[in-house]
Amino acid sequence: MTSVAQTYHHGDLRTALLHAAAKRLAEHGVDSLSLRKLAEDAGVSRTAPYHHFKDKSALLSAIAAKGFSDWHSAAKRIFEQDEKSPKERFREFVREYVGYAVDNPEMYELMFGRTIWQNNAATSDLKDVAFPCFQFQVTMTKFWQEKGLLPNNQDALRLAQVTWGTLHGIARLLIDGIYADSSHIQEMCDCAADLFMQQK
Amino acid sequence: MTSVAQTYHHGDLRTALLHAAAKRLAEHGVDSLSLRKLAEDAGVSRTAPYHHFKDKSALLSAIAAKGFSDWHSAAKRIFEQDEKSPKERFREFVREYVGYAVDNPEMYELMFGRTIWQNNAATSDLKDVAFPCFQFQVTMTKFWQEKGLLPNNQDALRLAQVTWGTLHGIARLLIDGIYADSSHIQEMCDCAADLFMQQK
DNA sequence: AGGCTATGTTGACACTGTCAAGATAAAACT
DNA sequence: AGTTTTATCTTGACAGTGTCAACATAGCCT
Incomplete structure (x- = not known):
């Protein structure tokens, strides 16, 4: 899909997180949806998501x-x-x-x-x-x-x-x-x- | 209510846990209900509840x-x-x-x-x-x-x-x-x- | 008395969300 | 151009979680 060269800045982390989240949501349910796993899915460190979503709840709200x-x-x-x-x-x-x-x-x-x-x-x-x-x-x-x-x-x-x-x-x-x-x-x-x- | 002398064995931990759980449930909701807190409420160590309930889900089921x-x-x-x-x-x-x-x-x-x-x-x-x-x-x-x-x-x-x-x-x-x-x-x-x- | 079983303990592990402080890149400004 | 500001990403840390394994105690049964 979107194959961006691996750089320090992800490029579009926000939508990458949302996609990963939607996938995990459908497959494993909302309960086993962790920010850390999503970050890993997006190839980014644990706390990177916090620059795009206030907290976990905000990410869920966006989905x-x-x-x-x-x-x-x-x-x-x-x-x-x-x-x-x-x-x-x-x-x-x-x-x-x-x-x-x-x-x-x-x-x-x-x-x-x-x-x-x-x-x-x-x-x-x-x-x-x-x-x-x-x-x-x-x-x-x-x-x-x-x-x-x-x-x-x-x-x-x-x-x-x-x-x-x-x-x-x-x-x-x-x-x-x-x-x-x-x-x-x-x-x-x-x-x-x-x-x-x-x-x- | 039930003031049992402090012994190694609690006496009736199972119901004590259920009472504590019902209280916490009504006051703070199911999401912030942790086994460890319940154990503390009952004056007992973290893993003691596991001798009365298979896991957290079993305790919730009992309530x-x-x-x-x-x-x-x-x-x-x-x-x-x-x-x-x-x-x-x-x-x-x-x-x-x-x-x-x-x-x-x-x-x-x-x-x-x-x-x-x-x-x-x-x-x-x-x-x-x-x-x-x-x-x-x-x-x-x-x-x-x-x-x-x-x-x-x-x-x-x-x-x-x-x-x-x-x-x-x-x-x-x-x-x-x-x-x-x-x-x-x-x-x-x-x-x-x-x-x-x-x-x- | 001896042993079995129920019940309790501490230690440990992997996992979670989230904050603080520092690193890097890109964009904005002069 | 160079400089500064801002956005983004990083590691380190902390408190909290459920749960397992190994060990300790006490009550009960024979």
């Missing part, structure tokens, strides 16, 4: 930010498929949401886990990318309410919180292997969609 | 097991309030569930977080206490289906997974401070309950 931006694009793409009926799109969104989480458990864990959000530890960079995602959930909810798929007598924000909460909860139960296994994804998603769209 | 057993009692108590209508009990269960999570965020995180469930790491002791809780959720769901509060055309297991998923998701969003703050608990719970019991 999560990328995740949110990807997520937002994917959600938009599904939501804006005009050729499909709103009902179909809703079902698809539910399946895609849970599917994304199950296919990228470590990234999902990072994005929506306590690690980076706890104690308001989230970087403002992270918030700038994540909040539009939250907002988009509300936008979609309003749309589905207007189309009569979701109850109209509920506040859109609350309803968005609850519907997202449901998807989030299902995703987490599946990922953490608590209460369900992945062979039931489809059925669980459809059950949730049916529940939301009762008698519609 | 979680206690949490599940408490949780099960509480759920039963609410569910069996015969003087209240099923509908009322359902609403109350929703509020209690989320309320418990918000009031005991660290314990909830431990019980339903990835720490102890990941990679099928759960002790069989833990599973023995936790699985009945999961089962109870299904039992309650069946009851509410029979009472006409929840859709009868859904498989009880799926529906239980989805309803629990919803409560779990809401709880997590609140705890992790991702998408909602605790001033909206009541409204979110009621919105969820309304959603489940549409047109009932």
Whole structure:
């Protein structure tokens, strides 16, 4: 990919670290992700990363930010498929949401886990990318309410919180292997969609 | 409380460790819970705990097991309030569930977080206490289906997974401070309950 | 009394995040 | 051009972690 001559200054350590981190994240999970290993991956000393990220949390936030931006694009793409009926799109969104989480458990864990959000530890960079995602959930909810798929007598924000909460909860139960296994994804998603769209 | 003379053998180190752990858990969270500190709390050397717990994960599992057993009692108590209508009990269960999570965020995180469930790491002791809780959720769901509060055309297991998923998701969003703050608990719970019991 | 077993001890190891102080290169300024 | 400032990277160090191995003590059983 980028083969820069070995110099004292790395050249683009920041993105090199992020790439290494994304790789390790997907392969070994967020828990076994250490700055020192990332530095080694990038062929640099243990403390070099600190010139690009305030601390470990900041690096994780940066990865999560990328995740949110990807997520937002994917959600938009599904939501804006005009050729499909709103009902179909809703079902698809539910399946895609849970599917994304199950296919990228470590990234999902990072994005929506306590690690980076706890104690308001989230970087403002992270918030700038994540909040539009939250907002988009509300936008979609309003749309589905207007189309009569979701109850109209509920506040859109609350309803968005609850519907997202449901998807989030299902995703987490599946990922953490608590209460369900992945062979039931489809059925669980459809059950949730049916529940939301009762008698519609 | 328990003032045993200082002897070479502690006497009841196992429960002393569990108590210390529960205290530290509630006060400082699961992340800053170290075996060495617990040993110090109990007035014992760093490696003494290993004679009572296989490893850190086993100790955490033991605390979680206690949490599940408490949780099960509480759920039963609410569910069996015969003087209240099923509908009322359902609403109350929703509020209690989320309320418990918000009031005991660290314990909830431990019980339903990835720490102890990941990679099928759960002790069989833990599973023995936790699985009945999961089962109870299904039992309650069946009851509410029979009472006409929840859709009868859904498989009880799926529906239980989805309803629990919803409560779990809401709880997590609140705890992790991702998408909602605790001033909206009541409204979110009621919105969820309304959603489940549409047109009932 | 003797020995077995449960329980406790210190020592050691590899690993972690992070700070401080110094080295080097590149960029900016005069 | 030369000089200075700034960005980047280095080694050294520290406190903290889980966990293993080897050894010490004490209680229990025969």
